[in-house]
Amino acid sequence: MEKLIATTIFESLSSGIRLDAYRLLVRQGHVGMVAGEIATALGLPPTNMSFHLKAMVQANVVTVAQEGRYMRYRANLSLMLDLIAYLTEECCEGQPEQCADLRAQSSCSPAVLPPLCCPAPKTE
Incomplete structure (x- = not known):
């Protein structure tokens, strides 16, 4: 992993809302959640949640797939495991x-x- 990718990940999760959303998606595993479900679970307006999800997708922290008229988001678990390895590889x-x-x-x-x-x- 490159340093720029690692810093991008940290920047994308530096918001408490984004960190909560990421952890929620981690709990869902490969099933993921649609944007409305995430917003409801976190008690946020859907438009506010869409802003945060867009930033997380751009940082590749979450992935998104179109399902009919819904967008399903999933935590990019392999990227996070790569980040953990990057941080600890020279332990x-x-x-x-x-x-x-x-x-x-x-x-x-x-x-x-x-x-x-x-x-x-x-x-x-």
Whole structure:
């Protein structure tokens, strides 16, 4: 991932409304939601929500697909996983096995964390 892409993602989610919308879409997984459902769930006017969704689509944080007269939005989960990898790929100076203790303290699922290249050192 390029630095410009990472900063674009962060900028697109820097609004509390957009962050709430993204997290809502993450919970929906591949099913996604139509714009009206998102606005209703967040208690926002549809026109306000459309403005925020448009910005998120432009940043590629969410995808959109036409379904009849509705637009269905989905979180771009693979992009977010790429962002997590970008942020953590040089953990402990490129030796992520040294970060095993930090990983254990994290509430993040091990499935979304970058793999350790080596087993964690055993402590006695």
